[in-house]
Amino acid sequence: MIEIVPIDTPSLGDRSYVAHDGQVALVVDPQRDIDRVLAVTEAAGVRVTHVFETHIHNDYVTGGLALAQATGAAYHMNADDPVAFDRVPVRDGDEVAVGDRMRVRVIATPGHTFTHLSYALSDGDEAVGVFTGGSLLFGTTGRPDLLGPDHTHDLAHHQYASAHRLAGELPDAARVLPTHGFGSFCSATQASADRSTIGLEKVENPVLTRGEEEWVADLLEGLDVWPAYYAHMGPANSAGPGAPDLSSPEPADAATLRRRIEAGEWVVDLRNRVAFAAGHVPGTFNAGLDGQFATYLGWLIPWGTPLTLLGNTADEVAEAQRELVRIGIDRLEGAATGTPQEWTDGALASYPRATFADLRDVRHHREVVILDTRRRLEWEESHIDGAVHIPLHDLLKREADWPAGELWVHCAGGYRASIASSMLAAAGRTVVHVDDQFSNAQGAGLPVVS
Incomplete structure (x- = not known):
């Protein structure tokens, strides 16, 4: 058989x-x-x-x-x-x-x-x-x-x-x-x-x-x-691509990471979005291994930009490296493992996470901006009335379109919004990551336009 x-x-x-x-x-x-x-x-x-x-x-x-x-x-x-x-x-x-x-x-x-x-x-x-x-x-x-x-x-x-x-x-x-x-x-x-x-x-x-x-x-x-x-x-x-090199990248210490961030290189934190929001190195981006990591990182990073990875363990970094070679990102500048406190010689940054119910409640008290990072077809199917639409894949290209004010960032399930929130926070914007299923928005009392 x-x-x-x-x-x-x-x-x-x-x-x-x-x-x-x-x-x-x-x-x-x-x-x-x-x-x-x-x-x-x-x-x-x-x-x-x-x-x-x-x-x-x-x-x-x-x-x-x-x-x-x-x-x-x-x-x-x-x-x-x-x-x-x-x-x-x-x-x-x-x-x-x-x-x-x-x-x-x-x-x-x-x-x-x-x-x-x-x-x-x-x-x-x-x-x-x-x-x-x-x-x-x-x-x-x-x-x-x-x-x-x-x-x-x-x-x-x-x-x-x-x-x-x-x-x-x-x-x-x-x-x-x-x-x-x-x-x-x-x-x-x-x-x-x-x-x-x-x-x-x-x-x-x-x-x-x-x-x-x-x-x-x-x-x-x-x-x-x-x-x-x-x-x-x-x-x-x-x-005719050859076999990938999966040998461990060079270790990077806190001073090296700071220099790379200041030089405009990408330093990407592989931890899940809950951990990243609670505390991360300022200027780093979040792309967790618990989602379509390679797809979205490959989509967003300017091709050829030097890349350094941060992970809890060497196994996490190795998993991310394996995913990246599948899309032709063969060379890493380096990597660091451990905790965020070990990756910086300064204070950690953070931002809050929320639900659509929290978004409903906060709109009674102050004006906030809802930023929808889903793709066009998702937006056209339904979206929150009054939200600003900038798909995640366009976010960095459309910096001039970023709205002023406090940004409550959402997608369909939380993963893409976590990437967007990290990029906005790295640019100095005040963000709240709406880590919730979009299907909950209407039930939470938000005005959804279909």
């Missing part, structure tokens, strides 16, 4: 796969930190012989080339992908034998990109699943706009056709095995399940239940922004 092992990367919303027959293994869309893949294959006692890439990824740096080099595996990519390294070129209709039992059929599924491929996996003559990358996802599809507005409309129609091709050529029992859709901004909308089959998607996925023009129109209307760091992923993946 073929075993398929998913390897999740929750902070990026992605999933890689190892499939093996007990002796040899194939890997699909591996992340940069290939030691996780090697741990799976070592535990199973199997040898990696083939690596498959569904497309040139936009949301992470691939580990495919490094994995192939480390294991001697054949590295399969679309023959039309313009890459700067040797690989095994494949095209629509090709079949690849992996060991004695596994067979992989290459299926062209343009839509997420023009050269996107899916890989149908068979155990002998029985189709057991299809690795769909950014094509057919659970209840949705990959987004078609990452190559720019000139191509979006055409790619949306390609995406529709590709989904219908998969549904038409594969049996209902075949598992759908996507790379995106679990929080990745490469997904048009977020996945509606954790596992699925072709048969289930035929019933539940709008791309397979609605007409083409209606589906395309709704898809395009629902697209929102994607992280700025995506612009660097395609070039990195086309150039």
